[in-house]
Amino acid sequence: MAGLFLKTLTLQTLKTEHNGIRRCVGAHVVQKAALAQLSLVASAPRLPCPTPAKAFSTAEDTQDERKKRMNEAAFSNIGRKISERIIHVLDEKGSDLGNMHRADVIRLMDARDLRLVRRDAGAEPPVYQLLTGTQIHEERLRLRERDKATPRAGPTVTKELTFSANIGQHDLDTKSKQIQQWIEKKYKVQITVKKGKNAEExxxxxxxxFNQILQTMPGTATFSSRPQAVKGGKAVMCILRHLSKKEEIAHRETQGTQKGGPTNKESGNDRESDVLHQ
Known part of the structure; x- marks a missing residue:
């Protein structure tokens, strides 16, 4: 009986140890697999997270658009947000109401259903004006029309033209017409005339x-850069430009004087003959 008990106890002990070893081995295998999977995840390259990109457009931030926004911002209803305590006020008819406390200005706005716009922020105290909504709209339209009528300052465009000194008269006339069109658009025109094969030309x-081209545009064009040798003396280059307003007036006065000269001289001779006849 005792022998059977010892044999059963021994078998139970061996079974328990076998299960423990199996659990340890299984845990080790699971842990190793987990570490391997973690290593693969860590070594995998991360894809960049897409970030929203703002579209770039030069048309949205041109000088004209900025100027337009500045004009509208400078001439807009500021509502009740008057930062200064005392301001100088003009009414909707342009009459001077003098210096007023902002609380009094707000009460006046409510009583007469008017808006407040800033006229001169640099003054002391700053100048504001009470206007109707219609007046503000009309003033904005006027500012837009003024901006459209104002000539836009920009870089002067330079056109380039190159031809040979042996050019025929018909081709020269054609190129002269092209140059004239460019000059009328206020472009500068760089003309390069290449000499012929004869170096002693x-x-x-x-x-x-050059003079023949310039004579096709009397009172319109002049030299911005006079003819000068380029390319080691193998060509001659000059630049033509449109006359300025002052130069145009001076040219017309000169032409008028030249036309009036002979007439004045003849009238003077007539007067002298009248004196002689008397």
Missing amino acids: PEKKVDEI
């Missing part, structure tokens, strides 16, 4: 070409 021939 006189400069006078090239100068005559």
